[in-house]
Amino acid sequence: MTDNEGSLPTGFRSGWDADLSLQELVLESSDIRAFMTELAVLVSSRLSVPGNTIHSGVTVIRQKKPEAVAASDAAASALDELQNGFGEGPCLTSLREERTLLVPDLAAETRWQDYVRTALHQGVSSILAVPLDLGGDGEAVLNLYSGRTNGFSVEDIATVETFARHAANSLRLVLRIARLRETRNDLSAAMQSRTVIDMAVGAVMAQNRCTRDTAFGILTRASNTRNIKLRQVAAAVIASISGEQTIPAHFDE
Numbered sequence: 001m002t003d004n005e006g007s008l009p010t011g012f013r014s015g016w017d018a019d020l021s022l023q024e025l026v027l028e029s030s031d032i033r034a035f036m037t038e039l040a041v042l043v044s045s046r047l048s049v050p051g052n053t054i055h056s057g058v059t060v061i062r063q064k065k066p067e068a069v070a071a072s073d074a075a076a077s078a079l080d081e082l083q084n085g086f087g088e089g090p091c092l093t094s095l096r097e098e099r100t101l102l103v104p105d106l107a108a109e110t111r112w113q114d115y116v117r118t119a120l121h122q123g124v125s126s127i128l129a130v131p132l133d134l135g136g137d138g139e140a141v142l143n144l145y146s147g148r149t150n151g152f153s154v155e156d157i158a159t160v161e162t163f164a165r166h167a168a169n170s171l172r173l174v175l176r177i178a179r180l181r182e183t184r185n186d187l188s189a190a191m192q193s194r195t196v197i198d199m200a201v202g203a204v205m206a207q208n209r210c211t212r213d214t215a216f217g218i219l220t221r222a223s224n225t226r227n228i229k230l231r232q233v234a235a236a237v238i239a240s241i242s243g244e245q246t247i248p249a250h251f252d253e
Contacts, residue, residue, distance in 0.1 A: 032171075036070035036140075039167055043142065044072035046163075047156060052148050058132075059084065059091055061139040066092055079122060079145050086115040094129035095141040100161060103127040105149045126151040130160050132168040140171065193231040200234030203241055 036058045044056035055076035059066050068080035083089035089112045094101040104126050109116050128144040204215035223230040
């Protein structure tokens, strides 16, 4: 055992460096949903042992409504959707109260009665929910389901809480990268539209021997009359003159 392994809960040992694993997910995941799915698969695989398979899902709050966005498998996805459908349960309570919540024996649980009754029929016996602190970038919770009563030990809870802290940091980074990517794409689209419109304005000016404002007004009226976007009108003008269907925008990203 190395010193680094000794500082981590058992679930993180055996050569698994939580920071490194999550950094790899950030680099390899194509989007936020892909990252969360890999996160769910990772924690499920690390906690599952023979006779106690752990199903893991991630729920986020979007427009004040819970949404199951990722899961380790179909069972976890169905269980998250089930809880969100009832609008109550341990995972949603954990998310709203921003604290770890353990239900060691679902059959003995007196809260969320409608949800509990249905979850028991689905073969769930214990649930662990750990919120992800995203520091104002959003709200999310890691949901873990076991078919065994007392399916999560004290050590398991510590392991998941440690993992959740690392995962939250990585998820914040993924969210910020996604926002930067969206901003870049929006800028690219805006510059592309501007290029096409400017070229069309120039073409109308040349054909009608008019000012820029007059040419722009002609395009705008055509857009309003046909109820199509100005960019589409501009593209049609360019296509009618040059035959080009795609106009590249020349700028450095």
